[in-house]
Amino acid sequence: xxxxxxxxxxxxxxxxxxxxxxxxxxxxxxxxxxxxxxxxxxxxxxxxxxxxxxxxxxxxxxxxxxxxxxxxxxxxxxxxxxxxxxxxxxxxxxxxxxxxxxxxxxxxxxxxxxxxxxxxxxxxxxxxxxxxxxxxxxxxxxxxxxxxxxxxxxxxxxxxxxxxxxxxxxxxxxxxxxxxxxxxxxxxxxxxxxxxxxxxxxxxxxxxxxxxxxxxxxxxxxxxxxxxxxxxxxxxxxxxxxxxxxxxxxxxxxxxxxxxxxxxxxxxxxxxxxxxxxxxxxxxxxxxxxxxxx
Numbered sequence: 497x498x499x500x501x502x503x504x505x506x507x508x509x510x511x512x513x514x515x516x517x518x519x520x521x522x523x524x525x526x527x528x529x530x531x532x533x534x535x536x537x538x539x540x541x542x543x544x545x546x547x548x549x550x551x552x553x554x555x556x557x558x559x560x561x562x563x564x565x566x567x568x569x570x571x572x573x574x575x576x577x578x579x580x581x582x583x584x585x586x587x588x589x590x591x592x593x594x595x596x597x598x599x600x601x602x603x604x605x606x607x608x609x610x611x612x613x614x615x616x617x618x619x620x621x622x623x624x625x626x627x628x629x630x631x632x633x634x635x636x637x638x639x640x641x642x643x644x645x646x647x648x649x650x651x652x653x654x655x656x657x658x659x660x661x662x663x664x665x666x667x668x669x670x671x672x673x674x675x676x677x678x679x680x681x682x683x684x685x686x687x688x689x690x691x692x693x694x695x696x697x698x699x700x701x702x703x704x705x706x707x708x709x710x711x712x713x714x715x716x717x718x719x720x721x722x723x724x725x726x727x728x729x730x731x732x733x734x735x736x737x738x739x740x741x742x743x744x745x746x747x748x749x750x751x752x753x754x755x756x757x758x759x760x761x762x763x764x765x766x767x768x769x770x771x772x773x774x775x776x777x778x779x780x781x782x783x784x785x786x787x788x789x790x
Contacts, residue, residue: 551638
């Protein structure tokens with residue numbers, strides 16, 4: 497084997513990593529299921545906590561922040577990156593896939609979280625009574641995600657008959673990042689946000705922000721047993737597992753001793769405290785990183 501072939505093989509081995517990006521802690525709700533369904537792979541998690549929330553920012557700012565995060569993770573050796581952030585997926589994914597990757601990282605892949613959840617919604621069964629009842633799908637998300645119409649577009653592309661009811665819930669991400677997920681004030685705000693969707697009698701509610709899984713028990717209690725409430729991380733993990741099986745050319749393979757590296761752009765103590773509580777495991781390899789000169 498030539499030195500060139502050896503170097504190519506070493507480079508591929510060095511890139512045997514799955515990247516997970518979110519504006520903050522929310523992506524941990526996705527990584528948790530990755531570690532459950534695909535535990536033998538190497539991961540790097542990046543939370544841009546210093547600049548969250550993304551949901552109230554302009555599309556161009558969201559694109560630039562996401563591009564910087566993607567570049568950081570690819571330079572760190574990731575073959576595939578999952579944008580475990582609905583705001584980034586709705587505002588930046590397609591442009592990055594079409595304009596940035598072909599020029600800078602043509603052999604690597606960038607995936608979002610909206611399509612798998614839309615596919616779940618489109619497969620919901622109809623209820624047969626005297627006539628077929630078409631389910632109404634509820635979606636909650638950041639202002640940017642709701643304004644993008646990404647869920648409406650994806651769900652209706654799969655099933656035009658479905659009705660999609662959206663509600664922007666901009667206060668939830670800051671409350672979760674501050675560790676207020678269990679506070680009475682947060683539950684009161686949540687009830688107010690969900691009131692309109694209950695009035696519309698939605699059959700299912702899509703949590704259009706990965707942060708919202710921190711509020712899953714409270715949302716389930718408010719919406720009731722008749723409303724389907726999928727765990728986004730579970731659905732996204734299943735989609736990634738299927739994607740990797742269909743794309744062996746990406747060079748991702750189980751590692752003999754898999755590692756998980758955690759990075760945050762802000763001071764790590766809060767990230768560690770909330771992250772460890774949610775994941776139920778120590779964040780041993782956690783560091784503060786800089787991904788922008790701004």
